[in-house]
Amino acid sequence: MKEEKKLIGKIAHFYSKISVAVIELTNKLSVGDEISIEGPSTNFTQTVDSMQIEHKNIKDAKKGDSIGLKVINEVKENDSVYKMMK
Numbered sequence: 737m738k739e740e741k742k743l744i745g746k747i748a749h750f751y752s753k754i755s756v757a758v759i760e761l762t763n764k765l766s767v768g769d770e771i772s773i774e775g776p777s778t779n780f781t782q783t784v785d786s787m788q789i790e791h792k793n794i795k796d797a798k799k800g801d802s803i804g805l806k807v808i809n810e811v812k813e814n815d816s817v818y819k820m821m822k
Contacts, residue, residue: 741772741818747811748802757807759817765803766796773807775815782808 744763750756757773765771765784772781786793788804797803 740821742821743816744819745817747773747813747815747817749813750811752810755807756804757811759803759805761797761799761801761803763819764796764798765819770820772818772820773811773815774818775812778809778811778815780809781820
């Protein structure tokens with residue numbers, strides 16, 4: 737069975753020193769969700785352990801939010817962010 741996924745945003749910026757990606761959301765995202773980040777040289781999945789807006793930890797983010805997310809691998813600007821649908 738193939739896991740379904742839904743496009744929920746794209747990478748706006750990546751801070752390589754601290755492995756944090758800024759994601760511009762086009763859909764909601766919550767702590768605990770599993771996401772897939774994909775691009776020309778990027779392809780991995782990870783669970784959202786924590787995310788921030790303006791350095792404050794949040795549990796849920798909505799469409800239009802720009803969030804900071806610690807990522808396990810390097811990402812590039814304009815990589816697509818998908819939410820894995822169970």
